[in-house]
Amino acid sequence: MILEVAILNVKSDLTxxxxxxxxxxxxxISNMKGYISHKLKKCLETPNKYILLVNWETLEDHTIGFRESKEYQEWKELLHHFYDPFPTVEHYI
Known part of the structure; x- marks a missing residue:
């Protein structure tokens, strides 16, 4: 199992x-192949900061299966304009 970790800094007036x-x-995301679970947590100290934790079966389920899918384009359209700066995503085993 792979854990995707993204720190999301949302524009403060758009939370x-x-x-x-x-x-x-x-x-x-929850309907993608290889998806296991996810959590979105809001930071107590910085109210416009979130952490997104997504469990995937394999790294490729996220980096190829999801990110190269047509569904990712919809995800991007829904969410990417909220971030400043754009999040760094890391993967953990």
Whole structure:
């Protein structure tokens, strides 16, 4: 199992809108091949900062299966405009 970790810095005036969009976007990711589970957590100290944790069966399920899919384009459209700066994503075993 691979753990994807992304620190999401959301534009401070858009956190409510981000959370609404994420509730739609999570339906996309949860239907992808190799997806196991995910959690989105909001930072207590920095209210516009989130951490996204996604468990995948393999690294390729995320980096190829998801990121190269048409579903990723919808994910991107729903979420990417909220970030500043764009998140760094890392993978853990």
């Amino acid at each position: 409510d809108e981000f959370e609404k969009s994420f509730s739609k976007a999570q339906k996309i």
